[in-house]
Amino acid sequence: MTNPEASRPVVFGVDARHPGQPALAWAADEAVRRRAPLRMVHAESPFRLGLGGFDGVVSRKSGCSPGEEALDEAVAFATGRHPGLDVAAFLLEGAPAQVLCRQSEEAQLVVLGSRRLNRLEEFLSGGSVAVPVSAQAACAVVVVLEPEDAVCRSPYLVVGADGSRASEAAVDYAFETAAVRGADLHALWVWEPTLLDSADEVLALQKCRRLLFETMAERAERHPDVTVSRQVVRGHPVEELARASEHALAVVVGRRGRGGFTGMRLGSVPHGLLHRAHCPVVTVPTSGRH
Numbered sequence: 001m002t003n004p005e006a007s008r009p010v011v012f013g014v015d016a017r018h019p020g021q022p023a024l025a026w027a028a029d030e031a032v033r034r035r036a037p038l039r040m041v042h043a044e045s046p047f048r049l050g051l052g053g054f055d056g057v058v059s060r061k062s063g064c065s066p067g068e069e070a071l072d073e074a075v076a077f078a079t080g081r082h083p084g085l086d087v088a089a090f091l092l093e094g095a096p097a098q099v100l101c102r103q104s105e106e107a108q109l110v111v112l113g114s115r116r117l118n119r120l121e122e123f124l125s126g127g128s129v130a131v132p133v134s135a136q137a138a139c140a141v142v143v144v145l146e147p148e149d150a151v152c153r154s155p156y157l158v159v160g161a162d163g164s165r166a167s168e169a170a171v172d173y174a175f176e177t178a179a180v181r182g183a184d185l186h187a188l189w190v191w192e193p194t195l196l197d198s199a200d201e202v203l204a205l206q207k208c209r210r211l212l213f214e215t216m217a218e219r220a221e222r223h224p225d226v227t228v229s230r231q232v233v234r235g236h237p238v239e240e241l242a243r244a245s246e247h248a249l250a251v252v253v254g255r256r257g258r259g260g261f262t263g264m265r266l267g268s269v270p271h272g273l274l275h276r277a278h279c280p281v282v283t284v285p286t287s288g289r290h
Contacts, residue, residue, distance in 0.1 A: 008108040009039040009088075013100050013129060016042060016070040020113025021077065023144035026280060027111035028078040028085060030142075033180050036108060037086035040074050042067040043099035044091070067091050097132040104137035111142045114274065130274055134283040135255065140173055142250065144280045156184035158244045158279075159252040160237065160269065163211050166254030166286045171215060173284045174252040175223045181249065184227040187216055188244050190237040201234070208232045238272035245277045252282040 012027035031038040071089040134141045159174035178185040189212040245251040270283045
């Protein structure tokens with residue numbers, strides 16, 4: 001019986017200014033693991049391309065633009081890394097973040113590279129796509145923070161859990177990905193007391209441990225080949241998840257921001273991890289495919 005999800009592509013956002021080979025390697029490897037096609041996408045404004053009309057595929061017969069060169073190099077890298085991989089390349093009109101979000105509607109995963117912009121650079125950079133795509137994509141988004149050296153990483157994923165619908169979607173995705181990769185899974189629940197919190201810390205941590213166990217138990221039964229560890233800590237979620245990510249293959253978190261600017265729509269924890277994590281950051285939408 002075929003898996004309909006496997007026909008959905010892994011989409012990789014090609015940046016002509018910053019090729020991002022670590023991110024491209026992640027995308028190609030993930031496509032092979034998922035037995036999915038790999039779709040390379042580079043987007044440019046129609047004003048830059050000197051073209052009008054609706055957003056769509058741009059003819060690649062007119063010359064060799066930086067975007068075309070970047071696509072050709074990306075295809076060569078991916079097929080050289082995995083001969084036989086089903087790869088397609090598209091030069092599209094439109095703002096990169098908007099184009100990639102539209103591509104996400106028929107993808108099972110979007111993979112992006114990041115140059116680790118600080119928050120001011122991110123705000124001032126018109127070309128920054130990691131935050132808006134992570135905030136609005138219809139599927140999970142992986143942001144590979146450069147430089148990335150996956151060779152030295154331990155075979156486990158970290159997932160942030162807190163009992164919310166967003167974190168449950170992240171836990172589901174983390175189990176599925178760990179199973180595909182043959183990796184272990186480390187679930188981290190961070191209890192962050194507020195200034196007005198009068199709860200007994202020992203009792204609060206015990207409650208968190210119980211909730212974490214309940215969150216993981218049923219999913220662990222569905223994925224018996226995934227070795228799971230659980231930990232509850234006191235602290236700030238971004239700081240603790242970033243610390244836990246130091247040697248991980250990836251850190252997985254849910255998206256639960258609401259309205260406002262893209263960073264607010266993304267949520268403070270995944271947004272913070274895009275600046276602080278030591279490994280790729282996977283953001284999973286609460287609803288839709290993941």
